[in-house]
Amino acid sequence: MKTRDFKTKLYKQMAKVTKALSNPNRLEILDLLAQGAVPVEYIAEHTNQPVANVSQHLQVLKKSGLVTTERKGKYQYYRLSGKDSYDAWCKLRKFGLSQNKVLSKMLDDFRDQKQSLEIISTEDLIKKMKKKEVILIDVRPEAEYEQGHIRDAISMPQKTLKQHAGSLSKETNIVAYCRGPLCLMADEAVSKLTEMGYKALRLENGYPDWEAKGLPVEIKQT
């Protein structure tokens, strides 16, 4: 085989991997899977896509090696295939946020549009948690909290926040976290809580970042 032909083939094959990452719906799915293993239907529900559609996207991700499946009971659970998958996606996301000005501006604008939210860094949170100066709440859907969450965090899904906020103290700082940079649940939670008269802050990064850093978590044993 001629080298030129081989190169053409080689880059074509390489592009199969990158193509898997080139679709917005699949990126959203990856962000969801970074939380842990979930069935197809769950993904469809949380990304507002038809089930058949999600299934097709998952096939693409599977073929590229980014995700794997495992059947449990009547559900097919999808998960990221390994740390490498998550790393690659994170690097890309970070790059996207740093390079693409439209992207970072979009997020900033959306966050500004809400009343300005206070943000706390991971390091500060750790310090304050040691001193028991904060309450940490996980505002992702309960299923994701159960899959794995930051140690000592309380599950308080964003959707039912108003009903359950009563159990929180208005004197203590409340820190909310969610899935990460492209997730807006914590923003919304902090916004709601502030309106209600609580002292709420948003953790700078989400659960996947915390877990990736090797910080203390509680993970569901299977």
Added chain:
Amino acid sequence: MKTRDFKTKLYKQMAKVTKALSNPNRLEILDLLAQGAVPVEYIAEHTNQPVANVSQHLQVLKKSGLVTTERKGKYQYYRLSGKDSYDAWCKLRKFGLSQNKVLSKMLDDFRDQKQSLEIISTEDLIKKMKKKEVILIDVRPEAEYEQGHIRDAISMPQKTLKQHAGSLSKETNIVAYCRGPLCLMADEAVSKLTEMGYKALRLENGYPDWEAKGLPVEIKQT
């Protein structure tokens, strides 16, 4: 704006960055640009694509923030926009090679098909260079060598290797390097040299890897 709508926009924007990486021709261009700044025509020639085609691909890469341009004399020089760009692309390539079995098999097969080439690790090369036990040759095009090369390497482009090999000793080990994992120039050079009766080996990684590791290089000052 509704959160759902915002998310859709957000991932769509994010996908613009990843889409830039989803095309085989653009990946090859990125590999070429990893060597340094070059004009459009040069890229077209070295990737066997029409100039207009390359120009279009470069627009896409530019819009995504991966590359930047700078005019010098009558040429428009394209280069990677920064270390982040190269990092992101490297991570992806590494991930592709590790996850996509077809890809790694393709490279192995192609390399097996040639007579088996000996490979030397970066660490071993450093040791042997200190002892002056090897001659190091850079087999990339001369222009890329001039942009930057491993310190003490001799430029001996793969294309004109046969004419210039005479200046090499048949007694000493010759180590050839090129652009990296997806580049075949060093393979071809070692193959040729071995046929000609030289003791030739291939460096495991290419120039970009060497430079990224902070090992000694000589870079053109502009």
Added chain:
DNA sequence: TTTTCATTCAATAATTTTATTGAATGAAAA
């Protein structure tokens, strides 16, 4: 075994991306 139902498949329409061609642009050289 039969039923259920989560998931996948298959066909096709809609959309997007890519290649191709030749003309337009515009900066540097003459």
Added chain:
DNA sequence: TTTTCATTCAATAAAATTATTGAATGAAAA
């Protein structure tokens, strides 16, 4: 200023991806 020519643009054809729909599959439950 005029010419040159590297690069970009623009129009359109070709190819690939994605969405949509409804049917098929097949593992677990009944």
